[in-house]
Every structure is written in C-alpha cells, then in structure tokens.
Amino acid sequence: MTQRVAESSALLLGALLPGARLADALLADLARATADPPGITRAAFGEGEHYAHARLGAAAVALGAERRVDAFGNLYLTLPGRRRELPALVIGSHADSVPHGGNFDGAAGVAGGVAVMANLVAQGARLPRDLTVLITRAEEAAWFPLAYPGSLAALGRLPPEALEALRSDTGRSLADHMAQAGFDPEPVRRGIAQIAPRDIAAFIELHIEQGPRLVAAGAPVGIVTGIAGGLRYTGGRCIGRYAHSGAEPRFARHDAVLGFNDFVTALEREWDAIEQRGGEATITFGRVESDPAQHGGSRVLGDLGFTLDLRSIDAAILAGLERRIAGICADIAARRRVRFELGPTFRWNAAVMDAGLMAGLSRAAVSCGLAAPPIPSGAGHDAAAFAEAGVPTAMVFVRNRNGSHNPDEAMEMEDLAAAIALLTAFVIAFDG
Numbered sequence: 001m002t003q004r005v006a007e008s009s010a011l012l013l014g015a016l017l018p019g020a021r022l023a024d025a026l027l028a029d030l031a032r033a034t035a036d037p038p039g040i041t042r043a044a045f046g047e048g049e050h051y052a053h054a055r056l057g058a059a060a061v062a063l064g065a066e067r068r069v070d071a072f073g074n075l076y077l078t079l080p081g082r083r084r085e086l087p088a089l090v091i092g093s094h095a096d097s098v099p100h101g102g103n104f105d106g107a108a109g110v111a112g113g114v115a116v117m118a119n120l121v122a123q124g125a126r127l128p129r130d131l132t133v134l135i136t137r138a139e140e141a142a143w144f145p146l147a148y149p150g151s152l153a154a155l156g157r158l159p160p161e162a163l164e165a166l167r168s169d170t171g172r173s174l175a176d177h178m179a180q181a182g183f184d185p186e187p188v189r190r191g192i193a194q195i196a197p198r199d200i201a202a203f204i205e206l207h208i209e210q211g212p213r214l215v216a217a218g219a220p221v222g223i224v225t226g227i228a229g230g231l232r233y234t235g236g237r238c239i240g241r242y243a244h245s246g247a248e249p250r251f252a253r254h255d256a257v258l259g260f261n262d263f264v265t266a267l268e269r270e271w272d273a274i275e276q277r278g279g280e281a282t283i284t285f286g287r288v289e290s291d292p293a294q295h296g297g298s299r300v301l302g303d304l305g306f307t308l309d310l311r312s313i314d315a316a317i318l319a320g321l322e323r324r325i326a327g328i329c330a331d332i333a334a335r336r337r338v339r340f341e342l343g344p345t346f347r348w349n350a351a352v353m354d355a356g357l358m359a360g361l362s363r364a365a366v367s368c369g370l371a372a373p374p375i376p377s378g379a380g381h382d383a384a385a386f387a388e389a390g391v392p393t394a395m396v397f398v399r400n401r402n403g404s405h406n407p408d409e410a411m412e413m414e415d416l417a418a419a420i421a422l423l424t425a426f427v428i429a430f431d432g
Contacts, residue, residue, distance in 0.1 A: 018122040020420055022118045026055065026114065042107075045143075052096075052110075060117060070153075076134055077134075091109075092132075092386075093106050093136070093205050094137070097140060102408065104400065112398075116423050119424045127427060127431070144167055144174050145234065154193070156194070163175040200386070202430070203387075208397065211403065219370075221399065223353075224353055225358070227350060230312075230380065231345060232307065232309045233308040236341065236343050237303060238304045239338060240303070242302035243302070246298065256338055259304075263332055267325075270321060282378055283309075286308075311378055313350050350384075352387065353393060360394075364425040367425050368425055375397055398415050
C-alpha cells in the first residue's frame with residue numbers, strides 16, 4: 001500500500017467510527033439479552049428474534065430511518081434518499097440464530113447495515129436513493145425446515161404449503177407462530193409481494209464467513225462470487241436385520257452398519273473425483289443414529305438413520321451426485337443385503353452474484369485500502385432468494401474464526417468495522 005493510499009484509508013476509517021461503535025454496542029446488547037449458555041438463542045418468531053428486531057429498529061429510527069413491518073414480520077428500515085421514486089439500495093440479512101449458537105451469524109450483517117446509516121448521518125451525506133436495511137425472519141432452517149422463508153415471503157415467492165411447516169421445538173406451524181406474533185399469513189399464502197424486485201436497485205448482504213478461507217488468506221473481508229445450491233436428505237435409513245453377534249455368520253448378515261459404512265466411503269470417493277476434475281462440493285452426514293432401545297453389545301445392528309447434505313455452486317455436480325447415489329445404494333443393497341430409504345428431500349438453488357456489483361465492491365475495498373479476495377459461499381443465505389428473483393445481488397463476508405452455528409464464533413470488531421467502511425464507500429459511490 002502506498003503512503004497516500006494508507007493515509008486516505010486511515011482518514012476514511014476514522015470518519016466511519018460512529019457506525020463501527022454503534023454496531024459494537026448493538027451486538028453486545030443482543031448478546032446480553034439473548035444469552036442461552038453456552039451460546040445465544042434467537043428462535044424464529046421467538047422472544048430473542050423479536051428483541052433483535054425491536055433493538056435494531058429503534059437504533060435506525062433514532063438515526064432518522066422510517067420503519068415498516070410486512071405481513072411476514074420482516075422489518076424494513078429506510079433512510080430516505082433525495083429521489084424517493086428511484087429503486088432502493090437494500091442491505092439485508094437475518095437476526096435469528098440456531099439454538100445455543102454464536103452472536104454474529106446474521107446479526108452482524110444487519111447491525112452493520114444500521115452502522116452504514118450511522119456513518120452517512122454523521123457525514124451529513126444523503127444518498128440519491130433510499131437506503132433500506134431489511135431484517136428478515138426465520139432464516140435458520142434449524143427452526144423450520146425451509147430455505148429463506150422470510151426473504152421468499154417478502155418477494156411473494158414462498159410456497160403456500162410452507163406456512164404449514166412445523167417449528168422443531170414447538171411442533172406448531174409457521175402460520176400459527178406468525179399469527180401469534182401479530183403478523184398475517186394470508187397475504188403470504190396468496191403470494192402477495194411485500195417488496196417488488198423492480199423497487200430494489202441492488203440487494204447486498206453482509207455476513208460473517210462460516211468457513212476458514214478468509215482466516216487462511218489473512219483478509220478481513222471477502223467478496224462473494226456465488227452461493228451454493230443444495231440437496232438434503234432429511235430422513236435416510238439403511239435397513240438390514242437384527243441378529244446375534246456370535247450366532248450370525250458373516251455370509252448370513254444383513255448389517256446396517258457395514259452397509260452405511262460402504263455408503264459413506266462411496267460418497268467420499270465421489271467427492272475425491274469431483275475435486276480431481278477441478279470441481280467443488282461438500283458432502284456431509286450431519287446426523288447418524290440408531291434406536292437406543294435396540295442397542296446391545298451382542299447385536300448386529302439392523303436399522304441406522306442418517307441425514308445427508310450435498311452442496312455445490314455447480315448445479316451439474318449436484319445433479320450428478322443425485323444420480324450416482326441411486327446407483328450406489330442399489331449396489332450396496334445387493335452386496336450387503338440391506339436396503340436404503342432416502343426419505344424426504346429439501347432442495348435449494350445456487351445463486352451467482354452480480355458481476356457489476358462485485359466490481360463496485362472491489363473498487364470500494366481498494367478505496368478503503370482493504371484486501372477483499374473473491375470467495376464462494378457454501379452456506380445458504382437470504383441473498384440467494386433475491387438473486388433468484390432477478391434482483392442484482394452481492395455479498396460481503398467478514399472474517400470469522402471457529403466457523404458458525406456454535407458458541408465459539410469469533411469475529412473481530414475491527415474486521416466488521418472494515419466491512420462497514422467498505423459498504424459505506426460502496427453506497428456513496430453507487431450513483432457516481
């Protein structure tokens with residue numbers, strides 16, 4: 001970095017301290033208010049999520065933002081621009097969390113969006129168009145087995161049957177939880193858009209990285225190139241036959257453990273082959289279980305349950321894996337004398353980020369003196385729903401150690417401050 005760039009970057013970052021301080025205070029408050037040792041819990045349509053929406057909303061309103069809540073409960077906080085007829089710039093993410101998770105997944109992004117507003121107000125800058133911070137509901141599929149229901153509802157694209165999805169801890173429907181919280185399932189059921197794609201000039205999501213790439217690169221922020229699509233088998237089983245471990249010889253066994261082991265090994269070979277061809281995917285068995293009532297040190301296991309999560313930015317890789325799984329299961333079934341029931345599936349599409357927005361974010365990073373390498377997202381995000389609806393979409397990742405969906409998320413506030421600086425520079429430069 002040249003001395004001139006370093007000096008201008010230092011001046012810019014110094015001017016943006018009001019936003020960084022506000023984001024730090026907001027996140028600290030959320031951590032205190034939604035603590036659930038060993039982490040935090042902000043259940044979808046629960047008290048923690050309600051608190052986050054109220055706290056972030058109050059902070060934005062204090063800056064002069066307008067507040068609107070849609071039928072699903074998504075929160076829109078809008079700092080008016082000079083020409084209100086223009087499509088808005090939208091910075092969005094979610095405020096819910098997984099049970100006993102970390103404080104930064106989702107919340108860092110929306111706190112960062114409010115921080116951008118604070119920077120603009122502190123500088124006396126009024127954008128040509130509205131700037132909206134959108135805080136969605138229920139992004140984490142740990143509560144409802146759905147992909148981005150808040151974003152899809154906002155866009156009028158949530159399937160009506162999704163309202164009957166049951167929350168994992170209460171067993172009550174999404175529609176029931178919405179109604180109890182004072183929201184209205186009927187417009188959502190009818191597919192009435194709460195915000196039209198034509199009214200959005202760009203959707204930008206700020207989010208912690210949930211993997212190790214930025215840590216490995218030594219970069220505080222990254223610019224996302226795309227969001228992986230996925231296929232999840234939510235209730236798979238390998239079914240054999242229970243037997244006595246001493247009396248049942250090898251040739252007669254229908255061993256569910258060995259059949260499942262072959263399945264795992266075969267899929268790891270598929271993963272190796274994908275990477276050898278230059279592709280990228282993830283294959284995860286998130287849950288493996290058997291019936292404790294059937295456990296015994298002298299039993300051949302006859303039934304084993306599992307979930308299987310497949311992800312890739314390349315739809316052809318996912319389609320190929322799905323085809324191969326059918327053949328792999330048939331081969332193992334014949335050889336091990338077991339059968340596979342893969343059960344229900346849960347799918348979501350990949351999303352490619354807008355090239356023009358990525359270029360604009362890269363220029364903003366340079367203006368702030370920040371290294372911001374391109375980076376793929378293996379995890380799903382609200383941004384995918386907006387990209388699929390045809391909205392120009394981009395994402396910025398913030399470096400975060402120890403992954404996410406656990407209490408040990410370790411985002412540094414200095415890194416979030418860098419991301420806030422980048423986004424502030426981006427929105428100021430958006431209209432030239």
